[in-house]
Amino acid sequence: MVAMVRQIVAGVVLSLGAAGAVSAQALFDGCPSGQIQQRFAEFGKTGKMPPDLGRWLNTPEAQAVAPWKAFDNVDYVGICWVSAWLVHTDEGTVLIDTLYGPFQQTLIDNIAQTGTDLSDIRYVLMTHGHFDHVGGAAALKPLLPNATFVMTRGGWDEAMAGAAASEGTPRAWKMIAPDMVAADGDRITLGGNTFTVIETPGHTWGTASYTFDVKDGDETYRAITIGGLGLNAIEGPEQVEAYIASVDHLRALVEAPGNGIDVHLSTHGFSNNLDEDRQALAARAPGEAHVLVNPEGLLAQIAFLRDRAAERLQAEQGK
Numbered sequence: 186m187v188a189m190v191r192q193i194v195a196g197v198v199l200s201l202g203a204a205g206a207v208s209a210q211a212l213f214d215g216c217p218s219g220q221i222q223q224r225f226a227e228f229g230k231t232g233k234m235p236p237d238l239g240r241w242l243n244t245p246e247a248q249a250v251a252p253w254k255a256f257d258n259v260d261y262v263g264i265c266w267v268s269a270w271l272v273h274t275d276e277g278t279v280l281i282d283t284l285y286g287p288f289q290q291t292l293i294d295n296i297a298q299t300g301t302d303l304s305d306i307r308y309v310l311m312t313h314g315h316f317d318h319v320g321g322a323a324a325l326k327p328l329l330p331n332a333t334f335v336m337t338r339g340g341w342d343e344a345m346a347g348a349a350a351s352e353g354t355p356r357a358w359k360m361i362a363p364d365m366v367a368a369d370g371d372r373i374t375l376g377g378n379t380f381t382v383i384e385t386p387g388h389t390w391g392t393a394s395y396t397f398d399v400k401d402g403d404e405t406y407r408a409i410t411i412g413g414l415g416l417n418a419i420e421g422p423e424q425v426e427a428y429i430a431s432v433d434h435l436r437a438l439v440e441a442p443g444n445g446i447d448v449h450l451s452t453h454g455f456s457n458n459l460d461e462d463r464q465a466l467a468a469r470a471p472g473e474a475h476v477l478v479n480p481e482g483l484l485a486q487i488a489f490l491r492d493r494a495a496e497r498l499q500a501e502q503g504k
């Protein structure tokens with residue numbers, strides 16, 4: 186008995202040791218939004234990816250997040266630093282963004298864990314042409330027999346260019362040929378839900394945001410996935426001006442009387458405390474408000490994005 190206990194204790198110590206090693210590599214304990222945002226802010230200032238942050242971004246064990254239900258019709262199937270969302274309807278499911286490289290299997294496993302058949306996915310809405318949002322499209326395409334892949338013209342172009350530029354590098358990725366080309370104001374309806382395309386150039390020129398309905402019990406709210414948040418791909422002051430115009434457009438949509446937007450299901454959860462909200466939602470008491478229904482938080486985030494872009498515009502104009 187004593188020997189067995191010793192063995193168990195030794196096993197626990199061993200597994201703690203292993204967990205310790207993983208978390209050292211993980212850089213963070215769990216998926217803490219504030220700490221991650223701070224590291225990205227440092228990266229943004231220097232423009233150089235710190236090696237430990239780079240490793241963390243590409244380590245499946247460090248990035249793993251169990252799929253969770255954000256709304257009655259929405260599942261989170263992304264990883265810690267980049268999102269993928271499933272929006273279910275009576276006539277099939279919409280996937281928003283595709284993850285990339287080491288996380289292609291993660292996404293497929295996460296989708297399966299929600300009980301969603303890959304053949305149920307009818308659309309893949311992609312926000313912009315950066316690898317972390319569209320790098321998984323090539324692997325997904327043959328697995329989703331009923332899905333149409335959607336992005337703006339500019340998004341498709343920048344994805345093709347990004348994939349071509351990655352050839353021969355350690356993180357080479359491939360892009361599928363353009364499927365459906367979406368433009369500002371386009372509406373895709375599926376099973377009573379309407380997904381509206383809002384072109385929001387700025388993060389990249391081809392960036393799009395999408396709005397759609399989310400359900401919580403008897404309540405329906407309008408949600409948005411803002412396609413790009415960072416100023417890490419800016420090529421000049423005109424692009425920052427476009428970013429600011431897009432942010433102003435989004436603010437007007439959020440504030441629209443009677444049909445505003447109440448929920449932000451973001452592309453990078455650390456930008457608006459997604460993991461902390463996930464934990465709050467898991468601890469939600471019956472009758473309590475839904476933590477993700479937060480138009481004030483969305484407006485505050487939009488104001489933050491605008492302030493940061495205005496600063497960047499001054500810097501770009503001073504170059």
Ligand SMILES: [Zn+2]
Nearest residue numbers: 313315388413
């Ligand atoms: Zn991006």
